[in-house]
Amino acid sequence: MIELSDIHRDFQVGDQKVHALDGVSLTIGAGEYLSIMGPSGSGKSTLLNLIGLLDRPTSGVYRLDGQDVTALSDRQQAEVRNQRIGFVFQAFHLVPRLTAAENVELPLILAGVPPVQRGQRVEQALAAMSLSDRSRHKPEQLSGGQRQRVAIARATVMQPTVLMADEPTGNLDHKSGQDVVRILEQLSSNGITLIVVTHDGEIGRRARRQLHMLDGRLESDSGTGNA
Amino acid sequence: MEHRRAIDQIALPDCSKPRNPGENCGLVMFFRDFLHLTIDSLTAHRLRTFLTTLGIAVGIAAVVLLTSIGEGLRQFMLSEFTQFGTNLVAINPGRATTAGTSMGIFGTERPLTIEDAEALKRLPYVRAVVPFVQGNAEVEAGNRHRRTTIFGAGTQLPEAFSMAVGLGHFLPDDNPVTPRAFAVLGSKMRHELFGKANPLGQRITISGSRYRVIGVMESKGTVLGFDLDDTVYIPAARALSLFNRDSLFEIDVLYDEQTPVDRVVQGINRTLEERHGREDFTITTQQQMLDVLGSILNVLTVSVAAIGGISLLVGAIGIVTIMTIAVNERSSEIGLLRALGARQSQVLGLFLGEAVAVAAIGGLSGLVLGMGTAWLLHLALPALPVHTPLSYVVMAEVIAVTIGLVAGVLPARRAAQLDPVEALRAE
Ligand SMILES: Nc1ncnc2c1ncn2[C@@H]1O[C@H](COP(=O)(O)OP(=O)(O)OP(=O)(O)O)[C@@H](O)[C@H]1O
Ligand SMILES: [Mg+2]
Numbered sequence: 001m002i003e004l005s006d007i008h009r010d011f012q013v014g015d016q017k018v019h020a021l022d023g024v025s026l027t028i029g030a031g032e033y034l035s036i037m038g039p040s041g042s043g044k045s046t047l048l049n050l051i052g053l054l055d056r057p058t059s060g061v062y063r064l065d066g067q068d069v070t071a072l073s074d075r076q077q078a079e080v081r082n083q084r085i086g087f088v089f090q091a092f093h094l095v096p097r098l099t100a101a102e103n104v105e106l107p108l109i110l111a112g113v114p115p116v117q118r119g120q121r122v123e124q125a126l127a128a129m130s131l132s133d134r135s136r137h138k139p140e141q142l143s144g145g146q147r148q149r150v151a152i153a154r155a156t157v158m159q160p161t162v163l164m165a166d167e168p169t170g171n172l173d174h175k176s177g178q179d180v181v182r183i184l185e186q187l188s189s190n191g192i193t194l195i196v197v198t199h200d201g202e203i204g205r206r207a208r209r210q211l212h213m214l215d216g217r218l219e220s221d222s223g224t225g226n227a
Numbered sequence: 228m229e230h231r232r233a234i235d236q237i238a239l240p241d242c243s244k245p246r247n248p249g250e251n252c253g254l255v256m257f258f259r260d261f262l263h264l265t266i267d268s269l270t271a272h273r274l275r276t277f278l279t280t281l282g283i284a285v286g287i288a289a290v291v292l293l294t295s296i297g298e299g300l301r302q303f304m305l306s307e308f309t310q311f312g313t314n315l316v317a318i319n320p321g322r323a324t325t326a327g328t329s330m331g332i333f334g335t336e337r338p339l340t341i342e343d344a345e346a347l348k349r350l351p352y353v354r355a356v357v358p359f360v361q362g363n364a365e366v367e368a369g370n371r372h373r374r375t376t377i378f379g380a381g382t383q384l385p386e387a388f389s390m391a392v393g394l395g396h397f398l399p400d401d402n403p404v405t406p407r408a409f410a411v412l413g414s415k416m417r418h419e420l421f422g423k424a425n426p427l428g429q430r431i432t433i434s435g436s437r438y439r440v441i442g443v444m445e446s447k448g449t450v451l452g453f454d455l456d457d458t459v460y461i462p463a464a465r466a467l468s469l470f471n472r473d474s475l476f477e478i479d480v481l482y483d484e485q486t487p488v489d490r491v492v493q494g495i496n497r498t499l500e501e502r503h504g505r506e507d508f509t510i511t512t513q514q515q516m517l518d519v520l521g522s523i524l525n526v527l528t529v530s531v532a533a534i535g536g537i538s539l540l541v542g543a544i545g546i547v548t549i550m551t552i553a554v555n556e557r558s559s560e561i562g563l564l565r566a567l568g569a570r571q572s573q574v575l576g577l578f579l580g581e582a583v584a585v586a587a588i589g590g591l592s593g594l595v596l597g598m599g600t601a602w603l604l605h606l607a608l609p610a611l612p613v614h615t616p617l618s619y620v621v622m623a624e625v626i627a628v629t630i631g632l633v634a635g636v637l638p639a640r641r642a643a644q645l646d647p648v649e650a651l652r653a654e
Pocket of ligand 2: 044045046166
């Protein structure tokens, strides 16, 4: 489903070129659960952003379901992100002035889903995260674990095919982190393709397929976890 | 397997294909949601929004207030000028380069005389001719005296200037060169000199010469700063000798409404040139006076609008500033929206919407503020005319919204063009 071949991503810093991704080739099948690990600065986030269509490679080909998506216009990429990809961030990225429900509603609003259909979908997404009783709370009134669960509800409300999580437990204590991982794995077992970037070996090893990165390259790949 | 939807429609959104029921084609947001998001972010920073709104409101209020006063003044002046009627022509001694500026410094022009005025009466379309001299003199009646304005005029003055006589008669149709010593009082003058007593037939002394009062004018009030009630009217020939002048100040001609003003001007020109040998006088039509007045008032209105425009500019800069700050502060939110599938145009629209909303609310408050102040001003100073035409109201709001658009476009474009990854990283 996701096919990367010889992806490079360079950043120009002053008159120096940083090779954040230095020839990454990778194929991810639908429904796979994989973790990406590696030292800081090895290019994990850069890779994730590329797969999530938030960034474009300097060179290389990225095919999503057989179609070359690097050439898509901003508008088309936006639609792919909206319809197919869910993001979960380390810093939650909830809009502070909106309630939990309103935060979850955002992707639906951007997609132009009529208000009558949104309420139910938001409710379901929050209920799946056991947050029904928190829907009217602002992010500042929620704990870290609850915030991340709101973020996961928001990432899944459009029922995407791919869920990307960049250090989803990085800002959480151990217990809430465990909860979040369990929720993500639950989604994975329901069929979503799950990609988790993490520093935490314990979490990373739970994935069926584990990637290690070093200096912008894939150092090891535990192999297709033949999902 | 709900999550497994084939990605077969990544290419340009195809509006003909059925999508999820009710879903908009090509990610078009609903206006209500758009409004909701905009209002949300505006109310999140109440003080800041209020201050930015205030900037525009003050600008719009200034424009509305100042132009209201300007427009009121224009209408006031127009009615002052036209209350004597519009088919009037004034003739002044001396050649003028532009209407109103005499070249009298050369001192070569011949005086404008009572005989000139008499000659003009013979023109067919002339209905009334009023020779006119003005000066100040001491007026005595019994033991009362008062220094006041003396108008030397012709017998047709009431007709020419649509002024009415309240008591007795106006100056009679005497031989204009040697008229009898009759005087007509302004209504205020009558009270000053005679109180409630009947002034008709009474004798008054003006600078030592004796006159008999034969009439009192009806009250006319103040016109362009002149109190027409605090005056004495005497025959023009007597005023000339009283003030020791050989030329009239002015001859006013009332002509038939059906006659085109150009023909009147031509006729007067020919008559006077014949008598003077050359064109050493200036003819000013009422229309010319109105034009001059109009252009003066236009300059006034434009400069006043410029002042308001400057305050609007300041308001616009306020919007640019606050929106730029907002884009910086909310860049992680912008990154998030982009990750959730917002197109550049949607981000642009949201920020532009905020700028326009601030400006539009500011515009409305400015209208209320400006018109309210104009109204209060009118209550405090009833003499000051204030008028706000509806077109100004509409225009002010259109201007406010336009300012919002123009001021918002740069910050909004910056927001839309932020790199999503970097925007997300900003904290
Ligand atoms: N916008 C940028 N400009 C310049 N260099 C960048 C930029 N983004 C990333 N890099 C560089 O690319 C490299 C990979 O960065 P990336 O964020 O992908 O690392 P990471 O593996 O996610 O690290 P961490 O575990 O600390 O999050 C780093 O050397 C980083 O400095
Ligand atoms: Mg990272």
